[in-house]
Structures are given as structure tokens and as C-alpha cells.
Amino acid sequence: MSEFMHKSGKSKRDESWLSGVVDFLLANARLVLGVGGAAVLAIATLAVKRFIDRATSPPEDGDLKTEQKAIEASWQELSLIKEAAKPPKKQKREDLSEPLLSPAVTLTAQEPQVCVPFLDIPKVESRTLLCLTLQEKLLSFYRNRVSILETEMALGKLLAKDICTELQNILQSKHLELPFGPMQLSGPLYDELQVIAVDHVNFLLPLMLEPSLWKLIPGEETVVKDPRFWMIRRTGLEYFPRGNSPWDRFIVGGYLSSNAITEALHKILVASINWPAIGSVLECIIRPMVAPAELKLEVKYDHMQLSITLCPMVETGGKVLLANSQGGPVENLWQQSFYTAEVSKLKDLDSRDCGARQCCLQILKGICKDHPSLSKLNGSHLTHVLLHLSEAETDWTQEVLADRFQQVIEELIGYLEKGSLPSYFNSRIDLFRGLSEEDIDKMGYTLYSAATEPDLLLPEYFYQ
Structure with a gap:
């Protein structure tokens, strides 16, 4: 008899403790989970509590069938809660x-x-x-x-601007035979769209073409039939033969070759510029990429690793065409850019x-x-x-x-x-x-x- 009373008292203490935990959870659920989450938790907790109550309470005399049905009902409630908690998923x-x-x-x-x-x-x-x-x-x-931190972006912009100025001065002083316009700095860094790290900048290098000697050909009218790519044809050869334009040296098959211009600029970057000296002045390390089709500079300044891409560009009639360095069956292609x-x-x-x-x-x-x-x-x-x-x-x-x-x-x-x-x-x-x-x-x-x-x-x- 005393043993039964001891167990009964212990059971009541356990139930009292469980009720306290349940009340605490429900009182704070709304703050943590919101209204919807609190509602689901309340239903689930109530179902668990009922299940424990039914499982631990002694059955009434001769009422085993009723108790069995109650336990089955508890399991059904738990199953419904489990299904309701699943997020909806698409099947197809x-x-x-x-x-x-x-x-x-x-x-x-x-x-x-x-x-x-x-x-x-x-x-x-x-x-x-x-x-x-x-x-x-x-x-x-x-x-x-x-x-990215404002200080990091400002440092990247300043470093790129200094390198751009040095490169611009070299092209204007040592390569007058190539009439390039003022270089423009472009890319996500300058449009506040750079992510994760300051790691890339574009130098747009515009070609100063004579409007009367060059004509843009839409991509659909070229041999590749691709609207992404344009070609630039030399015109007026009967009145202005080759040699009248400094860009005539880059003509291939009657069209201005983006590949030929890229190769010429690559030789300048790799062989004609003393990058260690420039890097020493700017307190950074500058290395040109050796790959022929890559007009890129790799710059290291303290913890910053900056990649600079030089992009020969033709801008006319509201269209921006970049030299295509992807290769392919035709080497005279210029890809239209919509970035701006x-x-x-x-x-x-x-x-x-x-x-x-x-x-x-x-x-x-x-x-x-x-x-x-x-x-x-x-x-x-x-x-x-x-x-x-x-x-x-x-x-x-x-x-x-x-x-x-x-x-x-x-x-x-x-x-x-x-x-x-x-x-x-x-x-x-x-x-x-x-x-x-x-x-x-x-x-x-x-x-x-x-x-x-x-x-x-x-x-x-x-x-x-």
C-alpha cells in the first residue's frame, strides 16, 4: 500500500512538473516562433500531454477497450501534427x-x-x-x-585609377600610331554592385574610328548569323584606299579585326611596359597575363588581389561593341555590350x-x-x-x-x-x-x- 502511494505521489509530481514546462513553452512560443508557430506548438504539446496522460493513468475497471481507443486516438493526433508540420513541396x-x-x-x-x-x-x-x-x-x-566596406572600395578605385592613368600616358606617348580615346573605368565596383571582394575592374579603351570610313554590320547580316556579334567593314576604298586610316593595318578580309587589335595590345602590355617600375611607384605588384587572348593585369596590393581587363571598344550610334576574345571561326567579331x-x-x-x-x-x-x-x-x-x-x-x-x-x-x-x-x-x-x-x-x-x-x-x- 505504501509503495502504491509513493508511486502515486511521484506520478503527481511528474505531472505537475510537466504542466509547468508546457505552460512555460506556450507562454514564450509566440515571442520566438510567431503566431502561426505558436499555434502549431500548442496543438502538438497538447497532443503529447494527452498521450502521456492516457498512457500513465491507471485504466478504469474493466474498460481496457476504451483505453486502447484513447491511445490510438493520441497516435492519430501526433500523426496529423507531423503531417501538418511538413512544408509543401512540388512534385513535378x-x-x-x-x-x-x-x-x-x-x-x-x-x-x-x-x-x-x-x-x-x-x-x-x-x-x-x-x-x-x-x-x-x-x-x-x-x-x-x-x-564590401567603403574603405575597401575606395582603395580599389584609387589603385585602379592610378594604374589606368599610367597606362593611358604610355599609350599616348609611345604609341601615337594607335589613336585611342581616353580610357574609361567600368564595372560593378564603379556602380556600387561589387560583391564579396574588390577583385575586378574593366578598362574600356575606345578606338577613334573615322565615321566616313567604317560601317557597322548587324550580326544577322554576318556569316555567323548571331545578333550578339557585329562586324566593322572598311568602306570608301575606291576614294580612300588603304593607308588613309591608321586602323587599316588591322583589316582582315575587308573588316576591322578584333583579334589583330587584341594581339597588338597584348604585345604592348607584355613587352613594352616596365610594370615592375610602375608597381614600385604605386607600391604594388603588377603582372600582365601571358596568355595571348588575355588582355589582363593581375595586381597585388597588401591583402587585395585585383584583376584588370583591358577592353578595346567601339562606340557609335548608341551601341557599344567590345573586341571579342573568345575566338571561333571568324576573327573579326565585335560583341555588343549592354552593361551600361x-x-x-x-x-x-x-x-x-x-x-x-x-x-x-x-x-x-x-x-x-x-x-x-x-x-x-x-x-x-x-x-x-x-x-x-x-x-x-x-x-x-x-x-x-x-x-x-x-x-x-x-x-x-x-x-x-x-x-x-x-x-x-x-x-x-x-x-x-x-x-x-x-x-x-x-x-x-x-x-x-x-x-x-x-x-x-x-x-x-x-x-x-
Whole structure:
């Protein structure tokens, strides 16, 4: 008898302790998990408590069948909770046309629309990883991994400008036979779109062509039939024969050869410039790339590793053509660049509605840079997807960054399934044309795997 009373007292103490834990969990669940999470926890906790009560309470006399049914009911409740806790998943790739799970959760209550720089985003309070919303993870990833210190960007710009000035002076003083215009510094670093590290800058080197002697030929009218590439034909040879233009020495088959100009500039970079002396003055190490088709300089300054690409350029009639160094059956091709138009359009849209397009682009670039399977997706691909999506979605405020990020992932999957990404500025141009089927399949698989859980693309250690 005393043994039974001892067990009974112990059982009551255990039940009292369990009730206290349950009450504490339910009281604090809303603060940690939010309203929806607290509701699920409450139901699950109640089901567990009922199950324990039914399992530990002594059955009434002769009522074993009733007790068995009660225990079965408890297991059914637990099964329902388990099923309800599972996130919805798509079963087929065709289902991606349907709306995916939308994590429309914002960090703060809605306030009057004010443009706030994303670099000034307040830190997300430290909480358990599972409790962070997608919005919080994206902003934390942006702050801890993607964004670059202002001092680093300023140092990179100053170093690139000094090297550009030295190179410009050498071309103007020692190579007067090549009438180049003033060099222009370009790239994400100068448009506040650089991510992770200051590691690349472009030097645009414009060719001063005589408008009366040269004519642009659209890509569709060339032998390659590719709207991405143009050719520059020499005209007026009956009145102005060869030798009337300093660029006539680079003519191949009646067209200005981008390859010939690239080779000439490569010889200048490698053999005609004393880079150790220039590096000594600028307190850095400068090395030109030896590969023939690479007009690149590798610069090391303290902890900074900067890659500089020299891009011969022809700009006329609102079009920017860069020397094509990719090789191929035709060596006279010039590739049209939309970079300036891309950045200008993106910034213009964001300035109109205080949008988060640029922040979304930088996060995506950071993900692709960190992820081996997505490394072939460059800034141009991502920018054009964002511009296409901006035609359909007008709300790009900071509060819906997570929604728009997930939509960009869905749009990318759709373009990869089709195997083509039309340019925002010229629908005849397919921006995926240079990618192999293997690259497209690899990227599509990676993004599809994260379609319903896009935070899987984020390295966990950068937003904890």
C-alpha cells in the first residue's frame, strides 16, 4: 500500500512538473516562433500531454477497450501534427507555373516609404537559426558576406585609377600610331554592385574610328548569323584606299579585326611596359597575363588581389561593341555590350520606387559566386531576369525582398527549362547561347532543388 502511494505521489509530481514546462513553452512560443508557430506548438504539446496522460493513468475497471481507443486516438493526433508540420513541396517541374510557398514576412512594421541604403540595415538580433525568416537570412547574408566596406572600395578605385592613368600616358606617348580615346573605368565596383571582394575592374579603351570610313554590320547580316556579334567593314576604298586610316593595318578580309587589335595590345602590355617600375611607384605588384587572348593585369596590393581587363571598344550610334576574345571561326567579331544600359535601367527603376532590385542582384551574385554549380550565371544574366520580372511586378520595396528573391529563382528555373534567356533590350539575343547543355542542366537542377526552400542556397555560417 505504501509503495502504491509513493508511486502515486511521484506520478503527481511528474505531472505537475510537466504542466509547468508546457505552460512555460506556450507562454514564450509566440515571442520566438510567431503566431502561426505558436499555434502549431500548442496543438502538438497538447497532443503529447494527452498521450502521456492516457498512457500513465491507471485504466478504469474493466474498460481496457476504451483505453486502447484513447491511445490510438493520441497516435492519430501526433500523426496529423507531423503531417501538418511538413512544408509543401512540388512534385513535378511542370508545377513550377503554380505559385510557390511565399515567405512574405518582414522585419519591421510597415512605415512610410523612405529610401534607406541597404548598407545601413540594422543587425538582425541573434536567434536560433531555425527561427530566422527568409527575409532575415537574406539581409544577414547581404551584410555579412555580400557587402564590401567603403574603405575597401575606395582603395580599389584609387589603385585602379592610378594604374589606368599610367597606362593611358604610355599609350599616348609611345604609341601615337594607335589613336585611342581616353580610357574609361567600368564595372560593378564603379556602380556600387561589387560583391564579396574588390577583385575586378574593366578598362574600356575606345578606338577613334573615322565615321566616313567604317560601317557597322548587324550580326544577322554576318556569316555567323548571331545578333550578339557585329562586324566593322572598311568602306570608301575606291576614294580612300588603304593607308588613309591608321586602323587599316588591322583589316582582315575587308573588316576591322578584333583579334589583330587584341594581339597588338597584348604585345604592348607584355613587352613594352616596365610594370615592375610602375608597381614600385604605386607600391604594388603588377603582372600582365601571358596568355595571348588575355588582355589582363593581375595586381597585388597588401591583402587585395585585383584583376584588370583591358577592353578595346567601339562606340557609335548608341551601341557599344567590345573586341571579342573568345575566338571561333571568324576573327573579326565585335560583341555588343549592354552593361551600361543594364545598370542605368536598374538604378532608374530603384530610384523611382525605392526598390530593392540592386540589393537582390547583389545577393544573387554573391550566391552564384560561392556556389560552384551556379558560377556560370553572371551579373548580366541575373540583371536581365530582374528587369524582365520588373515588368510584371511593380512592388520592389525592401519589405518584399524575400518574395522577389524567390520569384527570381522561379523565373530563372523557367528560363533554364527553355534553354534560353532573351535580352531585355533585344529579344532576338539569347543570353544563354554561350552556355553548354551540361551547364544549363546543372544550374537548373540546383535551383529547382531549392525552389520551395530558397534559403538552402545561402551558406548557413554567414547568417547565423
